Amino acid sequence: MTKMTGNPFYARGPVEPQYFxxxxxxxxxxxxxxxxxSQNKNTKPDNITILGNWGIGKTSTLLKFQDIIHxxxxxxxxxxxxxxxxxxxxxxxxxxxxxxxxxxxxxQYSISIPLKDRIGAVIKEEAKIWEQWKLESISLSPExxxxxxxxxxxxALTRLWSKLENKGIDLVVIMIDDIHYMLTExxxxxxYDLRTDIQALAxxxxxxxxxxxxxxxxxxxxxxxxxxxxxxxxxxxxxNFDLAGTREAITKPLRIAGIHLEISxxxxxxxxxxxxxxxxxxxGMMRDILRIHEKETLTLYDFEQIKPRxxxxxxxxxxxxxxxxxxxxEKQILLNCAQLKNKIFSPSEIESKxxxxxxxxxxxxxxxxxxxxxxxxxxxxxxxxxxNNISQ
Ligand SMILES: Nc1ncnc2c1ncn2[C@@H]1O[C@H](COP(=O)(O)OP(=O)(O)OP(=O)(O)O)[C@@H](O)[C@H]1O
Ligand SMILES: [Mg+2]
Numbered sequence: 001m002t003k004m005t006g007n008p009f010y011a012r013g014p015v016e017p018q019y020f021x022x023x024x025x026x027x028x029x030x031x032x033x034x035x036x037x038s039q040n041k042n043t044k045p046d047n048i049t050i051l052g053n054w055g056i057g058k059t060s061t062l063l064k065f066q067d068i069i070h071x072x073x074x075x076x077x078x079x080x081x082x083x084x085x086x087x088x089x090x091x092x093x094x095x096x097x098x099x100x101x102x103x104x105x106x107x108q109y110s111i112s113i114p115l116k117d118r119i120g121a122v123i124k125e126e127a128k129i130w131e132q133w134k135l136e137s138i139s140l141s142p143e144x145x146x147x148x149x150x151x152x153x154x155x156a157l158t159r160l161w162s163k164l165e166n167k168g169i170d171l172v173v174i175m176i177d178d179i180h181y182m183l184t185e186x187x188x189x190x191x192y193d194l195r196t197d198i199q200a201l202a203x204x205x206x207x208x209x210x211x212x213x214x215x216x217x218x219x220x221x222x223x224x225x226x227x228x229x230x231x232x233x234x235x236x237x238x239x240n241f242d243l244a245g246t247r248e249a250i251t252k253p254l255r256i257a258g259i260h261l262e263i264s265x266x267x268x269x270x271x272x273x274x275x276x277x278x279x280x281x282x283x284g285m286m287r288d289i290l291r292i293h294e295k296e297t298l299t300l301y302d303f304e305q306i307k308p309r310x311x312x313x314x315x316x317x318x319x320x321x322x323x324x325x326x327x328x329x330e331k332q333i334l335l336n337c338a339q340l341k342n343k344i345f346s347p348s349e350i351e352s353k354x355x356x357x358x359x360x361x362x363x364x365x366x367x368x369x370x371x372x373x374x375x376x377x378x379x380x381x382x383x384x385x386x387x388n389n390i391s392q
Pocket of ligand 2: 058059060177
C-alpha cells in the first residue's frame, strides 16, 4: 500500500529525475546535441535557453539533463557538468560572479563514477588557483584592483578545459539556473559580458555547452539589451502539460515507486482541468491524494469527495503567500482581474488610474502573465478561484 512504499510526489522542490515526465522534444534536442559534440571533435555544441514561468520545471529539467549524461549515457560519453543556481548577491559584480561560478564548479560538479577519481585531482588543483585570485582581488583597494590581473572567466575556463580534455573529457556542460537575476540585479552590461565570454570560449576551441533558464518575461529585454546573446542560444519554452503529459506526471511515479493505485481516466482528466496541466499543482495534488486516499482504485466519485480538501490545501500553501506578495493597491487590481469574465483581458478592462504600472509590477511578481499584444491573465485559474472566494 501507499503508506509502505512512500510518497514519490513532491512539490516543494525539483522532481527526482526518475519521475520526470514529458518534455520529450527538449530532452531529444539535448541528447542529440551532447552526443554530437562529444563524439565529434570538431562539432561545437549548441547553447540552450530554457524559458518558463514559476514552478513549471526549469530546475527539474536541469537535474534531468545531469541524470541523462551521468547515468543513462555514462558508457557512451564523457561529460563534466555543473549546475549553478544564480542568486541576486552573486550578480553584484563581474568578479563576484566569476568567482561564484568557479566555486560552484569546484564544489558542485557532477561526473559519472568511472571518471570521478581522474577528475577530482584536476579540480582541486584549479580550485587553489581560483581561491588565490579571489583573495588577491578582495584584498586590493578598488584602484589597485582595476590595474591588477582580473579574475578572468575565459582564462580560467580555458585552462580548465585543456586539463579536462587531457583527462578524456569530451564536453563540459555549464547550467546557470535563474539567469533573470543577472538582468534585474546584475552589474551594468552583465549580459553583454557573459555573451562575450561564451563566444570567446567557443572560438577559442574549448567545448563548453551553456544552458540558462529564466522566466519568459526576460526574453524581450534580453533580446533588446544583448541581441547577440539570444542568437547564441537555441530557445525552448516550458509550458503547462497537455493531457498526455499530465497523465504521465501522474502515472509514472506510481509505476516506478510500485504503488498500487489505479486512477481512472476521468479523474486524470479532472486533475488536468483543475491544475491546467501545471506540474507544480499536479505534484501537490497527487501528494495529497496518496496521503488521504487509502483504497487501490480512485474513481471520479472518490475524487469528488476529496476535491475540496485538495483545493483548500493548495490555497493554503501557495495562494495565500502569492496574495501577500502584492501591495494593497496591487491586491485591489488582482481582485478586480479575478472578477472579469474572460481568462485573458486587456488593461482597459481594469478600473484604476495607475493600472499599467500595477499590471506590470504584478507580472514581474509572476502573479499575472503578460501575453502578446499587451493582454494579461492571472497566472493560474485556481488562483482566480481563490481570489473570488476571498472577495466574497
Ligand atoms: N517534467 C516534470 N515531471 C514531473 N514533475 C515536474 C516536472 N517539472 C516540474 N515538476 C513538478 O513541478 C514542481 C516545480 O518544478 P521546478 O522546481 O523544477 O520548477 P522551476 O521552474 O525551477 O520553478 P522556480 O520558478 O520556482 O525555480 C516540482 O516540485 C515538480 O514536482
Ligand atoms: Mg527553479
